[in-house]
Amino acid sequence: MAAPATDRAGSGGQGPSNGPSNITLAKALNDGLRAAMEGDDKVILMGEDIGKLGGVFRITDGLQKDFGEQRVLDTPLAESGIIGTAIGLALRGFRPVCEIQFDGFVFPGFDQIVSQLSKLRYRSQGKLPMRLVVRIPFGGGIGAVEHHSESPESLFAHVAGLKVVACSNAADAYWMIQQAIDSDDPVIFFEPKRRYWEKSELDTSVKPRPLHTSRVLRTGSAATVVAYGPMVRTVLDAAAAADCELEVIDLRTLSPLDLAPVFDAVRRTGRLVCVAEAPGESSITAEVAARVQQECFYSLEAPVLRVTGFDTPYPPSKCEEYYLPDLDRVLDAVDRVLAH
Amino acid sequence: MPSPPHEPPSWRQHASGTHAAATAVEAEPSAEQVIAGLRATSEGGVQLLNPEGERVSHPDFDLEISAAELKSLYRDMVLVRRVDREGNALQRQGQLGIWVPLLGQEAAQIGAGRAMAPQDMAFPSYREHGIAWCRGVDPTELLGVWRGTDHGSWDPNDTGFQLYTIVIANQCLHATGYAMGQRFEGMIGDSETGEATICFFGDGATSQGDVHESFVWAAVYDAPVLFFCQNNQWAVSEPTERQSRVPLYRRAQGYGFPGIRVDGNDVLATLAVTRWALEECRTGNGPVLIEAFTYRMDAHTTSDDATRYRLAEELEAWKLRDPIERVRVHLVREGLAGQDFFDGVAAESDELAQRVRSHAEAMPQPGPERIFSEVYAEASPPVQAQREEFLAYHATFVDTEEPLAGSSIDTEEPLAGSSIDTAGDR
Numbered sequence A: 001m002a003a004p005a006t007d008r009a010g011s012g013g014q015g016p017s018n019g020p021s022n023i024t025l026a027k028a029l030n031d032g033l034r035a036a037m038e039g040d041d042k043v044i045l046m047g048e049d050i051g052k053l054g055g056v057f058r059i060t061d062g063l064q065k066d067f068g069e070q071r072v073l074d075t076p077l078a079e080s081g082i083i084g085t086a087i088g089l090a091l092r093g094f095r096p097v098c099e100i101q102f103d104g105f106v107f108p109g110f111d112q113i114v115s116q117l118s119k120l121r122y123r124s125q126g127k128l129p130m131r132l133v134v135r136i137p138f139g140g141g142i143g144a145v146e147h148h149s150e151s152p153e154s155l156f157a158h159v160a161g162l163k164v165v166a167c168s169n170a171a172d173a174y175w176m177i178q179q180a181i182d183s184d185d186p187v188i189f190f191e192p193k194r195r196y197w198e199k200s201e202l203d204t205s206v207k208p209r210p211l212h213t214s215r216v217l218r219t220g221s222a223a224t225v226v227a228y229g230p231m232v233r234t235v236l237d238a239a240a241a242a243d244c245e246l247e248v249i250d251l252r253t254l255s256p257l258d259l260a261p262v263f264d265a266v267r268r269t270g271r272l273v274c275v276a277e278a279p280g281e282s283s284i285t286a287e288v289a290a291r292v293q294q295e296c297f298y299s300l301e302a303p304v305l306r307v308t309g310f311d312t313p314y315p316p317s318k319c320e321e322y323y324l325p326d327l328d329r330v331l332d333a334v335d336r337v338l339a340h
Numbered sequence B: 001m002p003s004p005p006h007e008p009p010s011w012r013q014h015a016s017g018t019h020a021a022a023t024a025v026e027a028e029p030s031a032e033q034v035i036a037g038l039r040a041t042s043e044g045g046v047q048l049l050n051p052e053g054e055r056v057s058h059p060d061f062d063l064e065i066s067a068a069e070l071k072s073l074y075r076d077m078v079l080v081r082r083v084d085r086e087g088n089a090l091q092r093q094g095q096l097g098i099w100v101p102l103l104g105q106e107a108a109q110i111g112a113g114r115a116m117a118p119q120d121m122a123f124p125s126y127r128e129h130g131i132a133w134c135r136g137v138d139p140t141e142l143l144g145v146w147r148g149t150d151h152g153s154w155d156p157n158d159t160g161f162q163l164y165t166i167v168i169a170n171q172c173l174h175a176t177g178y179a180m181g182q183r184f185e186g187m188i189g190d191s192e193t194g195e196a197t198i199c200f201f202g203d204g205a206t207s208q209g210d211v212h213e214s215f216v217w218a219a220v221y222d223a224p225v226l227f228f229c230q231n232n233q234w235a236v237s238e239p240t241e242r243q244s245r246v247p248l249y250r251r252a253q254g255y256g257f258p259g260i261r262v263d264g265n266d267v268l269a270t271l272a273v274t275r276w277a278l279e280e281c282r283t284g285n286g287p288v289l290i291e292a293f294t295y296r297m298d299a300h301t302t303s304d305d306a307t308r309y310r311l312a313e314e315l316e317a318w319k320l321r322d323p324i325e326r327v328r329v330h331l332v333r334e335g336l337a338g339q340d341f342f343d344g345v346a347a348e349s350d351e352l353a354q355r356v357r358s359h360a361e362a363m364p365q366p367g368p369e370r371i372f373s374e375v376y377a378e379a380s381p382p383v384q385a386q387r388e389e390f391l392a393y394h395a396t397f398v399d400t401e402e403p404l405a406g407s408s409i410d411t412e413e414p415l416a417g418s419s420i421d422t423a424g425d426r
Ligand SMILES: Cc1ncc(C[n+]2csc(CCOP(=O)(O)OP(=O)(O)O)c2C)c(N)n1
Pocket: A048, A077, A079, A101, A105, A108, B127, B166, B167, B168, B201, B202, B203, B204, B205, B206, B232, B234, B235, B236, B296, B300, B414, B415
């Protein structure tokens, strides 16, 4: 086991320094939540084990101690209860941020998210805005038992009225969580759990880009590779290892999608590979492929390829290395689009 | 229905008038409150063998038990504790991704498990290794779930022990539906051959809507289901007070069926009360709720650090109520077992632990074809195509046949585990 969790996400009451620092994605989320809570006393956190324990990933570490039990609620063990009461609190003017302990445990709360959270603005014609964030650690690669490694983002992106984002690095985690809390729409906020303890640069003096924008991380002329969440790191590693120049785009926002940079890149490279851990069927990657063929049909030199999890349940963890897209599978797909 | 157990001590109750003031700030229980909580067990729960190892009588639940039966219960508890400790050790040594300990809950599980008849069905959550034992599921069969090679390899139909369910409380509705089926097929009524279902869940689980719906369904359909709640005082880091204002057994009353609290660290009381409740279900008087008042003596899982949220005194106090020790003391005091019996059980448990260990160490790495196996009854052409394509691709890496090391994360989490050899690479 690594060092005690307190030393990883724990902030000890300190926000990030003003200027560049190298911090973990987990700590960036912790700092971002703290900043949002300091900025608006209507921001409250709700979830299982998020108080004294600081959450099973320690994302809320120290926040109950500093903001009290009325701002950081250790709720009873029921996700429908968490989302449903958070909706009530939002109706009352609070800005609840709900933590779902693991991707696979959001489903008891799915009814409230799909039937109510997504539709209250529409039904009330704007009189009842839903300022509510649902944080979900997602994805596999951590050797966990069932229901702890899933990628259900497409299920939420399919629901009108919800906004869906996924962060992939510390700076995005820090800013995107604050922007999501600030949003007047409900945001399903996906966190790449296997990247929680990876460090990257956060410079709080650099103004963030708007929440619902994708981002070009690396430019290249041979082919475009699109990813989000935990696969961004994998794709960057693949691009570093490739013997050609790959353009890498982090989608960041899954609903609404921001595909202008992708269209632009595909028009230049003529080739696209979409990468995600989630099963490919009826997914974010399917949506990207469909829109790209529509917008960029005459620029495409090869079929759009997808590298995804299989259309099966998430397997026992000893098989996850086969299931999850890795550097080799990404490069294999790149070779295949380049072969055209 | 036996007479209602006594009221719990006042600190566990919320007098409605003072509730808001009293809980505006949830104070940590003091050491005295912890001790008062223990009194709640002896006062409020059925007990037949006290922590000092003395038989106590109860007006509704007396149990005639032979020395051989007592020794057998003792043996069961020692063996499952030994398997449990071996599971913990195997996780620490990287053989398992995670282990979910039952330490402290041996009496609740062996008492309940040994009350079951062969024709009964059990629906576990994920901590019921002792129930598995009683159903004849070999402990080695449990390992795959925690090692990550399968999602449960035993046959639920052959063993009368369903697969572990990790999504909290989902299984409670399944148990209820199964019991409805037992009733619809006319399998209840006879005290010898009648069937019953037993559903295991925790104190935290009682907050889930699935538990509420199970209680409603079971009541409306007179389902022969025994809801067996192991109140081990904690749901990861949250004490039972986070889930309920009233003792959990009292919930049943509102649904129209009996609820009863038993000292879950007393194997005799648990056995007697569970036998009674299963008999009620078997003969058409279900459902019943049992709250087994017990204690999770270890962390939530091997990924959890309980020192972050609970008092050391609490554990020390519960150690005095150890479920195995009181039976040992009783056997010795009454002259029912000599040293050679205890030595024999100890030797047997060492052998069992060794067998579990050897099995874990020899478990094969599943191949990629496992991913695609049994997704559907009728093969899905797209999944078949993915299978063929991936296996062909995988075959191009022939020389990397050694087990793949998973990437890992230290989750400190309920049911996730760091995988094996890369735990230090961060
Ligand atoms: C629906 C759902 N939400 C959250 C979790 C994460 N989780 C796993 S165990 C647990 C606590 C369960 O407590 P309790 O019901 O008392 O059972 P115990 O673990 O104490 O046996 C939690 C929150 C889960 N498995 N399923």
